[in-house]
Amino acid sequence: MLTSLRTTSPPAARGATGHWTFVLVAAAILMVTMGTRGSMGLFLSPLNTHTGLGIATISFAMAIAQLVWGVVQPVFGAAADRWGPGRVIVLGAVMLAAGSALTTQVTSEWGLIFAIGILSAAGAGAGSFSILIGATAKHIPAERRSFAGGVINAGGSMGQFVFAPLNQAVMSAFGWMHAMWMMAAIALTTAPMAWWLRGQPRPPASAAAESAGITLRQQLKIALRDRSYWCLHAGFFTCGFHIAFLVTHMPGEVSLCGLDANVASASLAIIGLANVAGSLAAGALGNRVRMKTILSWMYASRAIAVLLYLAAPKVPLTFYVFAAVLGATWLATVPPTAGLTAKLFGTRYLATLFGLTLFSHQVGGFFGAWLGGVAVTVTGDYSWMWWADAALALAAALVNLPIREERPAPRVATA
16 A cells, blocks of 8 residues: 555646645645644643643643654655655554554653654644645646645644534543544544555656756755745744644633633634634735735734733633634744745755744744743743743744745736
């Protein structure tokens, strides 16, 4: 089976219908892997009750997961660039399912770090942005890549919208272990989807020209000397800090405000639903507006949203509005970041180069998840984390402005 994933040509590689088949399948895979990751904050309190390890310890295991998810992105991205994404996705499905199942059996800190922080995280990373966007970019014409990235990204957001309330419902009815077993079973569904993304497509003439005569090592040297590439990394670091802090500790913040756990799951679902629209909008705007401008405004809007949240009364409506505003940009930073990477360096090694930016994203995610747990343990609330989040979002808005990017070519109407 794994051999066929590498050597057989994709069945729908011709025509617009075939192009969008790849995009929709990639979106479905991302829906599962990101839905699993985006729901983990709901398990923090039940895991604490079950293991007695403390919020800070469990937060550290989830922070390790953020870091590992980022570490594996360029590794699996390079494997997908070399051998095709199919077998990478199958491996990820098995690892994600095994990690979810093992989480129900371990009670030690190191057990949680292995199950959640390494096995599940690496499995989710093998079916995530760098592999999926890198795989589909080779099938999609350049003028459609930004919107295609938005559609794939919307799949990840839909996963959070679906799985957050689903997990909460199963946890309320049957317990957290049943919810975790359910996620393990769902993770395995991504393996047969890999059939559609198997193999390495023959690049069109333009793509062959852009990558002719350059190796991965040479491309990495070029990218790592480019100031614009490092600006992308800096902005994405802040994005990871923000998202990991909220997805891990939103349930805890809701609890500290004396509200029901359903407010947390509903807020996470609203974030996912709002980001479906945000991702599609970001993908569409990427063909008309400079992507660095889109990123700058997104990060600035997060800083404003956090400051308004701090000043607002902590009632359910506040959390729902806050979630909707954040959701508009939640993962919508991915299409312009991937699009800028492709603009700067082409698509031949996009899975690897974008995977490295995702690693920076997850370094930020590590600190967001871990320091959130430290903050609530030491001070009893998340106040200083909110202020740090707002400051970093403002810094990210500014650091994207120096990125070199040509204006999008004007679209010419045809009869």
